[in-house]
Amino acid sequence: MTQRSEQLVLDYLSEVALMLHGRASARERTAYLTTLRSRIEARRAAAGRDEETVRRILLGLGTPEDLVERDFGGRDLDLEDDEMIPPKPRHADRPPPPWRGGPSHGLLSLLEGPGQTETSVRGRARTVGGLRGLGLVVRHHGPEAAALGLLLLTVPWGWNLAFVWVLAAALIVLSRVWTARDKWVGVGLPLLGCAIAMALWPGEAKFIDRYIQESLPATGVIGLGLASLVSVFLLYPRVLRSARAEERSAGTPG
Incomplete structure (x- = not known):
């Protein structure tokens, strides 16, 4: 097991946890992530634990968005039940894309897609532009x-x-x-x-x-x-x- 392949798994699970926000209770969320981690580990044990193999395993599962949509599609929690709503992750506080009411940065912001966000690199915030994405x-x-x-x-x-x-x-x-x-x-x-x-x-x-x-x-x-x-x-x-x-x-x- 390499540190880089393990980091790929952790990043993937983190994105899945973000997608689960508002669709599963804290208990369900923990159980689902535990089960998903077990599935990934089982495939790693069978196929290998090197970085390229882990990438193929995660691609086979689909993107975090597709995975949660497939298992929790159409489900939404009762917003009046505060105990059922898990705390919102800090990294979920990011501006929405222009087609969801967020700020518009021109044509390149459309090409940038829903992943556009302000990220911090060595303590300095910067906006990833459309040309960098391309x-x-x-x-x-x-x-x-x-x-x-x-x-x-x-x-x-x-x-x-x-x-x-x-x-x-x-x-x-x-x-x-x-x-x-x-x-x-x-x-x-x-x-x-x-x-x-x-x-x-x-x-x-x-x-x-x-x-x-x-x-x-x-x-x-x-x-x-x-x-x-x-x-x-x-x-x-x-x-x-x-x-x-x-x-x-x-x-x-x-």
Whole structure:
């Protein structure tokens, strides 16, 4: 067991505990974290305790947000029962993103995703900007960054670059960062947008093959590009959180 791999587990459990706030009582929260720790330790005992193995184990469990949503989805405590509400962690006091009523810092704040927060580095507070977030994604998750870039290339449909979506879809499917649900979003949403746009084509064609040939370049690529843009905004926050976790673990002394 290395100190770095153990720190990865502790960071993961800390994030799960934060997500449990307001969804479980203090007793349930402690029991759930104990059970989760046992599950992780059982997998470590079977697969190994090195840092890379621990990362794979945690990725297999899913993000803390997905894990709590899966086990406690839709549940909320009675806010009038003060004894049931666990104390709010200090690190939960962070400004919400702009789409949840928090301060807006322009377009880069949208790209930054829900993980944006003010962090303290050696006693000095600083705001992690959007460009730094992009740099972390490129550094730690190059294939995923390339997939997002290729998706963006499909947006200007007038450039006839819709074919690069196939490359982006392949990178998304092969990703070890995005979950199965994320992959369905990244691949299925653009296809659905393309199909809907083709169905809205105002022209006429007697045969289905002729209809596809004419509606795809006319309206299909537009739906593909717009849906790909939506996919980028949905997939980017998750890969950004994963890149930040990689950066924290890399900065932890071994």
